[in-house]
Amino acid sequence: MNIITKPDKFRGFERHIQDTNIKVENVSRRSILKGLGIAGGFVLAAPVMSRPAFAYETGAGKMPHGTVVDPRVFVAIASDGIVTIVAHRAEMGTGVRTSLPLIVAEEMEADWSRVRVQQAHGDEVKFGNQDTDGSRSTRHYLIPMRQIGASARSMLEAAAAKRWGVPVTEVKAANHEVVHAASGRRIGFGDLAADAAKESVPSIEGLKLKDPKDFRYLGKGEVSIVDLRDITVGTARYGADVRLPGMKYAVIARPPVTGGKLVSFDAAEAMKVSGVEKVMEVKGWPWPSKFQPLGGVAVIARNTGAAIKGRDALKVVWDDGANGKYESVAYRAELEEASRKPGLVVRKDGDADAALKSADKVIVGEYYLPHLAHVSMEPPVAVADVKGDKVEVWAPVQSPGGTREDLGKTLGIPEDNVTVNVTLLGGGFGRKSKCDYVLEAALLSKELGAPVKVQWTREDDVRHDFLHTVSVERIEAGLDKSGKVIAWRHRSVAPTIASTFEPNAVHEAPFELGMGLIDMPFEITNISCENPEAAAHTRIGWFRSVSNIPRAFAVQSMVGELATATNRDQKEMLLELIGSPRIVNLASVKDPWNYGEPYDSYPIDTGRLRKVVELVAEKGGWGRTVPKGHGLGIAVHRSFVSYIATIVEVSVGEKGKLTVHQVDTAIDCGTYVNPERIQSQIEGAAIMGLSLAKYGEITFKDGKVQQGNFDDFPVVRMDEAPLVTNVHIMPPGPDTPPSGAGEPGVPPFAPALINAIFAATGKRIRALPIGKQLEI
Amino acid sequence: MIKVKINGQEQSWDGDPDLALLWYLRDEAGLTGTKFGCGQAFCGACTVIVDKQAVRSCITSVSDVVGREVTTIEGLHPTGDHAVQKAWRQVNVPQCGFCQAGQIMQAAALLNENPKPSHDQIREAMAGNICRCGCYQRIENAVHLASTGV
Numbered sequence: 056m057n058i059i060t061k062p063d064k065f066r067g068f069e070r071h072i073q074d075t076n077i078k079v080e081n082v083s084r085r086s087i088l089k090g091l092g093i094a095g096g097f098v099l100a101a102p103v104m105s106r107p108a109f110a111y112e113t114g115a116g117k118m119p120h121g122t123v124v125d126p127r128v129f130v131a132i133a134s135d136g137i138v139t140i141v142a143h144r145a146e147m148g149t150g151v152r153t154s155l156p157l158i159v160a161e162e163m164e165a166d167w168s169r170v171r172v173q174q175a176h177g178d179e180v181k182f183g184n185q186d187t188d189g190s191r192s193t194r195h196y197l198i199p200m201r202q203i204g205a206s207a208r209s210m211l212e213a214a215a216a217k218r219w220g221v222p223v224t225e226v227k228a229a230n231h232e233v234v235h236a237a238s239g240r241r242i243g244f245g246d247l248a249a250d251a252a253k254e255s256v257p258s259i260e261g262l263k264l265k266d267p268k269d270f271r272y273l274g275k276g277e278v279s280i281v282d283l284r285d286i287t288v289g290t291a292r293y294g295a296d297v298r299l300p301g302m303k304y305a306v307i308a309r310p311p312v313t314g315g316k317l318v319s320f321d322a323a324e325a326m327k328v329s330g331v332e333k334v335m336e337v338k339g340w341p342w343p344s345k346f347q348p349l350g351g352v353a354v355i356a357r358n359t360g361a362a363i364k365g366r367d368a369l370k371v372v373w374d375d376g377a378n379g380k381y382e383s384v385a386y387r388a389e390l391e392e393a394s395r396k397p398g399l400v401v402r403k404d405g406d407a408d409a410a411l412k413s414a415d416k417v418i419v420g421e422y423y424l425p426h427l428a429h430v431s432m433e434p435p436v437a438v439a440d441v442k443g444d445k446v447e448v449w450a451p452v453q454s455p456g457g458t459r460e461d462l463g464k465t466l467g468i469p470e471d472n473v474t475v476n477v478t479l480l481g482g483g484f485g486r487k488s489k490c491d492y493v494l495e496a497a498l499l500s501k502e503l504g505a506p507v508k509v510q511w512t513r514e515d516d517v518r519h520d521f522l523h524t525v526s527v528e529r530i531e532a533g534l535d536k537s538g539k540v541i542a543w544r545h546r547s548v549a550p551t552i553a554s555t556f557e558p559n560a561v562h563e564a565p566f567e568l569g570m571g572l573i574d575m576p577f578e579i580t581n582i583s584c585e586n587p588e589a590a591a592h593t594r595i596g597w598f599r600s601v602s603n604i605p606r607a608f609a610v611q612s613m614v615g616e617l618a619t620a621t622n623r624d625q626k627e628m629l630l631e632l633i634g635s636p637r638i639v640n641l642a643s644v645k646d647p648w649n650y651g652e653p654y655d656s657y658p659i660d661t662g663r664l665r666k667v668v669e670l671v672a673e674k675g676g677w678g679r680t681v682p683k684g685h686g687l688g689i690a691v692h693r694s695f696v697s698y699i700a701t702i703v704e705v706s707v708g709e710k711g712k713l714t715v716h717q718v719d720t721a722i723d724c725g726t727y728v729n730p731e732r733i734q735s736q737i738e739g740a741a742i743m744g745l746s747l748a749k750y751g752e753i754t755f756k757d758g759k760v761q762q763g764n765f766d767d768f769p770v771v772r773m774d775e776a777p778l779v780t781n782v783h784i785m786p787p788g789p790d791t792p793p794s795g796a797g798e799p800g801v802p803p804f805a806p807a808l809i810n811a812i813f814a815a816t817g818k819r820i821r822a823l824p825i826g827k828q829l830e831i
Numbered sequence: 832m833i834k835v836k837i838n839g840q841e842q843s844w845d846g847d848p849d850l851a852l853l854w855y856l857r858d859e860a861g862l863t864g865t866k867f868g869c870g871q872a873f874c875g876a877c878t879v880i881v882d883k884q885a886v887r888s889c890i891t892s893v894s895d896v897v898g899r900e901v902t903t904i905e906g907l908h909p910t911g912d913h914a915v916q917k918a919w920r921q922v923n924v925p926q927c928g929f930c931q932a933g934q935i936m937q938a939a940a941l942l943n944e945n946p947k948p949s950h951d952q953i954r955e956a957m958a959g960n961i962c963r964c965g966c967y968q969r970i971e972n973a974v975h976l977a978s979t980g981v
Binding site for chain 2: 148479735738
């Protein structure tokens with residue numbers, strides 16, 4: 056049996072299995088076929104995209120564990136015709152749990168109403184890379200998922216042809232059955248399942264993929280997410296919704312300063328709280344602690360409310376350690392100081408120093424963006440059950456494979472003894488790529504000998520996040536007498552994500568430099584990009600679109616400043632700087648990174664960049680007359696190998712009250728699967744962009760985060776959301792590779808807003824958040 | 832021992848009467864549709880309906896609801912087809928979905944009180960419910976759809 060009826064077992068998601076309506080009497084028949092699914096699975100270490108049918112390659116093969124293209128791993132057909140397709144990436148709101156299985160269903164000619172989706176547990180050897188970040192899922196898996204679907208289809212067709220004794224060329228799968236047109240005979244997928252499973256898996260090279268003009272689902276946006284109904288009735292299962300018999304509830308008091316240590320604690324008052332059962336130490340790891348727990352004191356109780364109350368009653372003495380002096384006002388001054396001196400040169404085209412000296416005029420902009428917290432609506436949470444040398448966890452994790460690896464290492468057990476069940480994520484935004492909260496639950500479960508749920512409160516989430524970095528971006532642009540920009544020097548100073556892994560890392564990593572610094576696309580003869588040193592004093596991590604946020608804010612604000620300086624329209628200035636349609640040459644950059652993608656398939660194409668500017672200008676009515684007190688701003692940015700431009704219309708009222716009247720965003724993310732979900736991602740990106748622009752700021756004093764909840768770390772609410780957000784998706788060319796959609800909507804929003812505020816008020820904001828800067 | 836009525840069913844609780852209703856619902860009664868988002872009534876993820884009023888269950892104690900009718904997302908409609916729930920599905924509102932139970936309960940309470948709210952009234956009434964994914968435009972449209980049928 057090659058197409059198994061149930062791809063291994065997916066514990067922790069019994070409810071979804073029930074949803075498939077597979078009758079109990081089918082179990083024995085299914086079980087005959089069980090166990091044959093994994094043996095023949097082939098793992099491709101190299102990219103599978105080198106087939107001639109595809110005009111492009113991706114970086115999928117270079118990801119840990121690469122890509123697995125095997126219908127026996129991803130597809131199961133039950134005798135009642137229900138097709139189960141495995142979703143191996145994590146669902147955090149992007150729609151990937153629907154989109155990837157939809158690709159398989161499209162190619163195998165399955166009827167979507169008879170498809171059930173099953174979430175894969177963490178196992179990258181079996182499923183290929185599962186690390187759901189970097190806006191990679193569609194771009195890395197469009198082709199593999201099509202190949203998996205096509206393999207399943209061809210096995211079904213081969214089985215039908217054998218049964219009828221006709222050449223396979225005479226049969227064709229269509230809408231959940233195989234048809235022999237000549238005789239009018241047809242057999243449903245369910246009836247063919249057992250025979251199809253005996254067929255060998257065809258070679259990838261020989262697969263015939265569907266002609267995109269015959270697509271029923273792909274590119275249409277007519278399929279709702281698979282969890283839609285469950286979400287609206289309260290049965291969708293997130294991390295905290297997992298309940299096990301005998302499970303204990305835990306919250307943890309963690310060192311308030313990163314790298315701090317527990318000295319002593321007094322649990323007497325905590326133990327008096329009704330429902331509290333135990334207070335115990337949790338092991339912490341020394342700074343920099345990677346994704347390991349911070350340590351602290353856990354309060355174990357019969358419910359979460361009692362555990363929180365017990366923690367409030369704890370008396371704990373901490374040793375703050377080396378980061379106890381971290382203070383945001385002083386640190387900003389340090390970064391600014393560093394940005395005014397030369398730093399490590401990471402891109403050098405021509406001679407920017409000389410050109411700046413000879414320039415007729417130099418415009419300088421120093422832009423500041425503080426730390427940001429992710430604050431996904433679901434704070435970190437995990438359930439773990441350690442039994443002897445085995446552990447099973449249920450958790451909202453973006454990286455199930457990484458979580459499994461870290462659990463094995465932390466508990467000192469082989470990875471084969473670790474089962475990671477992936478629940479829905481109540482938002483991720485990069486926070487849930489780091490599994491410290493899962494490791495905490497496992498450590499506690501091991502000590503207690505019982506299943507444990509560790510719940511982070513919102514304060515825990517804000518105060519112990521892997522924060523978005525804090526940065527100063529200083530840009531100097533030199534103009535000649537005619538107003539043409541002849542020199543561009545951009546210094547980016549920010550503590551690096553690498554500091555979470557290596558002590559004393561002070562320079563940004565290639566994957567950070569490659570997010571809007573060294574890949575800056577303007578056609579300027581003399582460019583210098585520099586990265587002065589910055590030391591980290593807290594945990595720095597990925598936040599949706601990462602370094603692109605400060606970079607797009609700085610670069611696109613500078614475009615607005617140059618337009619003002621030369622008395623030109625913002626959009627005209629932008630197009631002039633982008634220059635001719637061309638492929639940007641990054642020869643002077645040691646490691647261009649390019650989001651891990653081969654430059655041949657995913658070059659920086661200024662033609663595409665120009666086109667999204669033109670599309671958004673046309674659809675968003677750039678240059679339209681707006682009421683007095685209103686302003687229009689524009690920004691464009693390439694990130695995650697997609698091209699996005701945004702126009703914001705804003706007005707500033709009394710006491711600086713901001714109203715965002717309209718947002719228009721054009722996105723070119725190449726070939727796409729589900730435009731309806733791209734639209735929702737871009738709508739949401741405008742809200743996240745507005746939140747960070749208006750309010751986003753985490754500050755430190757005495758090494759401690761000063762914020763704790765939505766009162767002092769606000770995010771945008773409905774009454775201040777844009778009145779209208781329009782999304783314009785660029786139709787892809789026939790061979791345009793797919794690119795990111797989850798993250799790239801965020802970076803252009805803040806600069807478009809800031810440029811609009813300038814147009815409305817004449818006030819140029821160079822430090823985010825806007826906060827009270829417009830109140831004067 | 833206190834008695835509470837959740838989704839039409841009498842239940843008794845012999846633990847801390849000051850326990851937040853949220854934790855009683857989730858951890859003791861197993862009604863996990865109601866979500867924990869902030870614990871301080873800032874975000875609305877934990878919204879339930881108590882005697883027709885939208886209430887933040889994270890700052891409401893179990894003893895506060897004695898003698899009152901508590902409705903959670905699980906009990907909003909017997910088949911999950913309340914006008915608000917149907918509108919949510921028609922408009923494809925959710926992204927991650929975590930805040931949506933609270934949003935739906937808030938919207939249901941709003942429409943009970945004001946069956947035909949204006950867009951401004953919707954935006955104001957729903958402002959206590961945070962959606963970090965940023966589904967606000969669709970939430971607004973879905974509430975409007977539920978109230979007008981168009």
